[in-house]
Each structure stands twice: as structure tokens, then as C-alpha cells.
Amino acid sequence: MPMNASASRRQDLLKIDAASETERIVAGIREVVVSRFHRKGAVVGVSGGIDSAVVAFLCARALGPERVLVLFTPEADSSPESLRLGKLVAEKLGAPSQLENITPLLQAAGCYERRDAAIRRLVPEYTARHKCKIVLPNLLSSDRYPIFHLVVQAPDGNTKHVRLTAETYLGILAATNLKQRTRKLIEYYYGDLKHYVVAGTPNRLEYDQGFFVKYGDGAADLKPIAHLYKSQVYQLAAFLEVPQEIQSRVPTTDTYSLEQSQEEFYFSLSLEKMDLCLYGKNQGMPAAEIAPMVGLPERQVERVYALIDGKRNAARYLHSSPVLMEPIDLPLVQD
Amino acid sequence: MPDFENEIRTFIVDNFLMGRGDALRRDDSFLEKGIFDSTGILELVSFIENKYSIELEPDELVPENLDSIALLARFLEHKLLLRNPVSELIGSPSSGRSSL
Numbered sequence: 037m038p039m040n041a042s043a044s045r046r047q048d049l050l051k052i053d054a055a056s057e058t059e060r061i062v063a064g065i066r067e068v069v070v071s072r073f074h075r076k077g078a079v080v081g082v083s084g085g086i087d088s089a090v091v092a093f094l095c096a097r098a099l100g101p102e103r104v105l106v107l108f109t110p111e112a113d114s115s116p117e118s119l120r121l122g123k124l125v126a127e128k129l130g131a132p133s134q135l136e137n138i139t140p141l142l143q144a145a146g147c148y149e150r151r152d153a154a155i156r157r158l159v160p161e162y163t164a165r166h167k168c169k170i171v172l173p174n175l176l177s178s179d180r181y182p183i184f185h186l187v188v189q190a191p192d193g194n195t196k197h198v199r200l201t202a203e204t205y206l207g208i209l210a211a212t213n214l215k216q217r218t219r220k221l222i223e224y225y226y227g228d229l230k231h232y233v234v235a236g237t238p239n240r241l242e243y244d245q246g247f248f249v250k251y252g253d254g255a256a257d258l259k260p261i262a263h264l265y266k267s268q269v270y271q272l273a274a275f276l277e278v279p280q281e282i283q284s285r286v287p288t289t290d291t292y293s294l295e296q297s298q299e300e301f302y303f304s305l306s307l308e309k310m311d312l313c314l315y316g317k318n319q320g321m322p323a324a325e326i327a328p329m330v331g332l333p334e335r336q337v338e339r340v341y342a343l344i345d346g347k348r349n350a351a352r353y354l355h356s357s358p359v360l361m362e363p364i365d366l367p368l369v370q371d
Numbered sequence: 372m373p374d375f376e377n378e379i380r381t382f383i384v385d386n387f388l389m390g391r392g393d394a395l396r397r398d399d400s401f402l403e404k405g406i407f408d409s410t411g412i413l414e415l416v417s418f419i420e421n422k423y424s425i426e427l428e429p430d431e432l433v434p435e436n437l438d439s440i441a442l443l444a445r446f447l448e449h450k451l452l453l454r455n456p457v458s459e460l461i462g463s464p465s466s467g468r469s470s471l
Contacts, residue, residue, distance in 0.1 A: 179433045202413035
């Protein structure tokens with residue numbers, strides 16, 4: 037297939053009617069907030085990224101901007117740019133906002149100390165002045181297991197890559213997951229205070245592949261864009277006139293002190309390519325069909341398909357509600 | 372030469388199967404059987420490196436080396452043979468066995 041035809045088909049695959057999709061989601065938000073949960077508005081934790089901005093815009097359209105609380109929860113490792121961009125969302129919407137720096141809560145919970153202690157098991161010279169992130173190596177060129185590596189940057193700029201051990205990986209993960217769970221704690225504080233729902237902000241890629249923290253950013257009363265691929269979220273952002281700076285910002289997880297691109301989490305693929313692979317897999321498209329559109333050899337698309345399956349298996353635990361030993365029937369009473 | 376199969380089986384059964392490993396066969400794929408997740412692979416790699424005092428290279432961290440008791444045992448035999456002459460492995464005090 038010629039490249040231009042591939043590019044054209046690539047754009048068509050994930051193309052949505054942004055106006056009608058917006059109306060559908062807006063109607064859904066109203067139904068959930070008002071009719072099902074009888075709440076008065078929505079709390080949206082806004083990170084400065086595209087997903088949370090789109091959710092805030094959708095909630096404002098559904099409920100009115102005065103019934104959306106835009107919440108900023110930066111911490112010591114957050115980029116100042118994230119807060120600046122987040123504030124643009126509240127300003128553009130004319131929605132009330134609240135700033136809660138969660139660093140003291142995280143310090144009290146030992147988040148940073150516990151993380152640093154875990155890192156020092158592998159990198160003894162690590163101090164609070166070092167920076168770090170965890171990344172996946174390129175997994176497409178071989179059948180290598182998806183094993184995370186730790187990247188540490190010394191104050192003089194020198195970086196070190198180390199393969200993680202299970203003990204260190206779990207130590208870092210457990211400590212950094214306190215960030216997402218603390219954010220959710222604050223979101224639900226405001227949800228209770230104002231009798232609002234808490235809106236979650238995962239896109240389809242994150243929801244499907246389990247790129248969230250259980251009872252952290254995975255917790256919410258509704259997830260208005262969980263069915264949308266990342267490139268569809270961008271289409272909605274353009275339609276909703278989300279500030280251009282947010283639309284053009286390179287996605288980041290904003291969790292580690294060293295900037296970690298989302299691509300370093302997604303099998304070394306760009307989000308656009310990851311979107312296409314996930315779509316192709318969901319539609320039952322053979323790797324050979326999607327490969328020219330993604331611009332990868334068929335073998336590598338097959339590899340991505342296998343990695344998607346692996347992540348889905350791991351995500352089953354993340355999606356699972358508490359398991360009961362026997363079903364309990366709770367009849368709904370109409371009010 | 373250590374009894375790799377037995378030592379690996381004991382580790383897998385104790386750490387991932389809560390001691391219930393009767394159904395685990397030497398050729399069962401860890402991935403296909405869902406015996407462990409990506410964290411489990413880290414545990415397995417740490418176990419191998421510590422137990423046999425070796426370092427696994429990035430290119431060696433592939434299912435064809437690590438995805439069953441039999442594959443792993445064969446991989447370790449080759450790896451340790453490359454590192455040490457056979458004569459050193461036979462009856463080696465560090466192995467604690469003389470199964471060759």
C-alpha cells in the first residue's frame with residue numbers, strides 16, 4: 037500500500053464526529069450526576085494534560101462551569117508547567133478552582149523517604165538531590181520481557197541506567213503510588229464537601245492497559261472518556277477549544293522527578309502508534325493490515341499485540357472490585 | 372553441576388504457587404499458565420543471579436531462555452558451562468552437588 041494511502045486510512049480509522057460525540061458524553065454525564073447519583077456537580081483533578089482538560093470541559097458543558105471544581109494537586113516532583121497549564125483550564129472555563137499542594141501529606145506518609153530508600157538498595161549514592169524515573173527498554177526488536185529500568189541522574193547531570201530488582205521495583209511503585217492515592221483522597225474530600233461526583237480522566241489506552249493506580253487515579257464515580265482512544269481525545273479537545281498550549285503539550289506522566297514520557301511506558305511506541313495498534317487489535321485486524329499504517333514491520337505489530345495481551349492480563353487485578361465469597365443481592369429501591 | 376530443574380521448581384512452587392506445584396510440568400510455559408506476572412519475572416531473575424552468582428544480559432531476558440523449568444535449566448547449564456570449565460563444576464563446593 038502506498039504511504040499516502042496508509043496515512044489517509046490511518047486518519048480515517050480513529051476519526052470521530054466530535055460534535056455528536058461531545059453531545060453523547062454530555063448527556064451521559066448529566067444522567068449519571070443528576071439522575072443516578074443525585075449530586076450537584078463534579079470535581080475534576082486537572083493535571084495540565086490533555087485528558088483531564090477534556091474531562092473538565094465536558095463536565096462544564098454538561099453541568100455548567102459553576103458546578104465544576106477544578107482541583108490542582110501538585111507535589112514536590114510535579115513540573116511547575118503542569119500547574120500553569122491547569123490554571124488555564126479553569127480560567128478558560130470560568131470554573132472555580134482549588135489548589136492543594138499535597139507535598140506535606142506525602143512527606144507525612146513517607147512517600148519520598150520510602151522511594152529514596154528503595155532506590156538506594158540499587159544505587160547507594162542516591163540522595164534527595166538526585167532525580168529519577170523508571171522506563172521500559174525498547175521491546176519491539178526482540179521478545180524481551182517488559183522489565184523496568186531505573187534511570188538516576190546525579191546533581192552533576194551524569195545518568196545511570198540500572199535494571200530493577202523485584203524488591204526495588206515494588207518499593208518504588210508502592211511509594212510513588214501514594215501520590216495518586218493522596219490526590220484521590222483530596223478529590224473525594226471536595227466531592228464530599230460539595231456533594232459532587234469525582235470524575236476520572238483515563239483515556240481508552242490507559243483504561244484498557246491498566247496504566248493507573250488502583251484506588252488512586254483509577255478511582256472515580258464516572259470516567260467520561262475511558263472509551264476514547266488518545267487521538268480521539270485530541271479531536272474532542274480541538275472541538276471543545278481546549279487551550280492550544282495543552283493540545284500541543286507532549287504528554288508526560290509527571291510522577292517522577294526526571295521527566296518521563298508516556299512513550300517510555302507504552303512499549304517504546306508513540307501514543308499515535310499505540311492507539312492504532314490497540315484499535316487494530318480490538319477490531320480483529322491482522323498485524324499485516326495495520327502494520328503499514330503504523331509504519332512498523334508486521335513482526336513488530338505482532339509483538340505489540342502480544343504485549344497488549346500481557347498488560348490486559350495484569351490489569352485484571354487493577355480493574356477488579358473487591359471479591360465477595362458469595363453474591364449479595366441488593367435490590368434497588370426507586371426513589 | 373547443580374540440579375537446576377529441582378532448584379528452579381522449588382523456587383517457583385514456593386514463591387508463586389503457595390507450595391502447590393503438583394500439576395506443574397517441566398515444559399509448562401510460565402507465561403501461558405499465568406504462573407507469574409512481570410514482577411514475578413524480576414523475582415525469577417534475581418533468584419537466578421543470586422543463586423548461581425551470574426549476571427543475565429539484557430538479550431538473555433527472553434522467553435526462549437526463561438519460560439519453563441526445562442528451558443531455564445538448559446539455559447543455565449549452557450551459561451555456567453561457558454563461564455566455568457566442566458571440571459570445575461563437577462563436585463564444585465559452591466554447587467554442593469555432583470550430579471554430572
